[in-house]
Amino acid sequence: MPELPEVEVTRRSFATAIAGARVQSVNLGKPLRWPLGCDPGGLVGRDVLSVRRRGKYLLMDLDAGLLLMHLGMSGRLSFASELPPRGEHDHFELVTTRGTLRLTDPRRFGAVVYAHGERDAVVQRLLGRLGVEPLSADFEPASFYQALKGRSVAIKQVLMAGDVVVGVGNIYASEALFWAGIRPTVRAMRLSRARAARLHDAIRQVLEQALATGGSTLRDFSSATGQHGCFQLETMVYGRAGQACRLCATAVRVMRQGQRSSFFCPHCQKA
DNA sequence: AGATGTCCCTGGAAGC
DNA sequence: TGCTTCCAGGGACATC
Numbered sequence: 001m002p003e004l005p006e007v008e009v010t011r012r013s014f015a016t017a018i019a020g021a022r023v024q025s026v027n028l029g030k031p032l033r034w035p036l037g038c039d040p041g042g043l044v045g046r047d048v049l050s051v052r053r054r055g056k057y058l059l060m061d062l063d064a065g066l067l068l069m070h071l072g073m074s075g076r077l078s079f080a081s082e083l084p085p086r087g088e089h090d091h092f093e094l095v096t097t098r099g100t101l102r103l104t105d106p107r108r109f110g111a112v113v114y115a116h117g118e119r120d121a122v123v124q125r126l127l128g129r130l131g132v133e134p135l136s137a138d139f140e141p142a143s144f145y146q147a148l149k150g151r152s153v154a155i156k157q158v159l160m161a162g163d164v165v166v167g168v169g170n171i172y173a174s175e176a177l178f179w180a181g182i183r184p185t186v187r188a189m190r191l192s193r194a195r196a197a198r199l200h201d202a203i204r205q206v207l208e209q210a211l212a213t214g215g216s217t218l219r220d221f222s223s224a225t226g227q228h229g230c231f232q233l234e235t236m237v238y239g240r241a242g243q244a245c246r247l248c249a250t251a252v253r254v255m256r257q258g259q260r261s262s263f264f265c266p267h268c269q270k271a
Numbered sequence: 272a273g274a275t276g277t278c279c280c281t282g283g284a285a286g287c
Numbered sequence: 288t289g290c291t292t293c294c295a296g297g298g299a300c301a302t303c
Contacts (some may be wrong), residue, residue: 001296033279033298073296074281089281107280109297125299153274162298170296222299258275258295 002071004134004167005058005210010071014079014101015051022047022096023054023062029091030108033072036092037122038065038114048096055166065116067094068126073111078102131164132134134203135211139165145196148188153189155199156184157258170204172210174238174263183269184255184262237263 002010026040059075060067065181071077081099090105090111103110107218115123131147132138147164148155158164168176177184179202182195191199236246241254241263250267 003297071298072298105280105283107296109280126279151273157274160297259277261294 001073003169003172004207007209008053009214010077011051011058012051018048018079018098019050021096022092023096025095027093032091032108033111034113036112036114054127055162065114068113068115070111072105074107075103075105075110099137129163130166131162134165134167134207139198141197142201144191148191148196151188154185154257155188156262158188170260171238172206175235177267178236181269182269184257187270217259237265
């Protein structure tokens with residue numbers, strides 16, 4: 001499932017190529033998570049200026065308005081001058097003078113939403129509460145520690161919520177907590193300054209490592225030009241319940257937190 | 272305000 | 288072998 005590294009790899013794979021393109025037509029499949037929010041025909045003739053990323057959202061700036069795109073869990077973008085015929089899971093297509101951008105999403109948790117501009121209510125609703133970008137200079141240990149101070153829930157759930165730091169999904173949350181030596185159940189406000197700093201570093205390193213290796217995930221992922229990650233992410237705990245920890249050989253455990261699976265090593269990760 | 276639970280969807284795995 | 292059930296997950300939303 002696409003988390004920050006996969007979304008960023010996707011963005012980089014087509015952002016330059018599509019910049020300057022003019023929209024020629026729009027094709028819609030089955031409904032996605034939210035309606036497009038405009039007449040598809042109204043996009044025809046618009047120019048694509050750039051593609052940015054905020055959290056797990058891609059923002060495609062047009063000469064008038066912008067498109068917010070989210071890959072959900074199973075979404076994947078393709079961009080090419082010639083794509084295979086549309087399949088049953090292809091639910092959004094932007095045909096442009098530079099090529100066709102296509103969203104393939106079997107589970108349809110993804111979305112493409114039009115906004116008139118940055119101040120549009122839909123932008124505020126979707127992006128307004130997002131936390132800091134973990135790979136930016138704004139993500140620094142002191143303010144991260146302060147943000148955790150106000151939260152009484154488990155640290156894993158705070159990471160996943162996205163209002164403190166964005167882009168960290170179930171896989172990278174589990175992995176970062178492993179590297180930081182912190183059990184997923186520890187209440188955020190109970191973390192010491194030193195442990196918060198270790199977690200801050202772990203989040204950065206896990207995401208940067210994934211990004212550097214092409215955003216490979218456990219499941220099928222490829223960029224908009226069909227490139228796969230250059231290796232399968234070797235997880236320490238995620239998806240490894242019952243298997244030996246790669247550091248200490250203790251059996252990795254799995255538990256449920258807020259309807260999600262959390263994986264941890266009971267020896268390497270302390271309460 | 273923060274915390275909690277629910278829902279959306281379908282492919283694949285597991286269970287019978 | 289073929290059916291049914293469960294599970295994966297992001298994140299908005301309603302409710303407390």
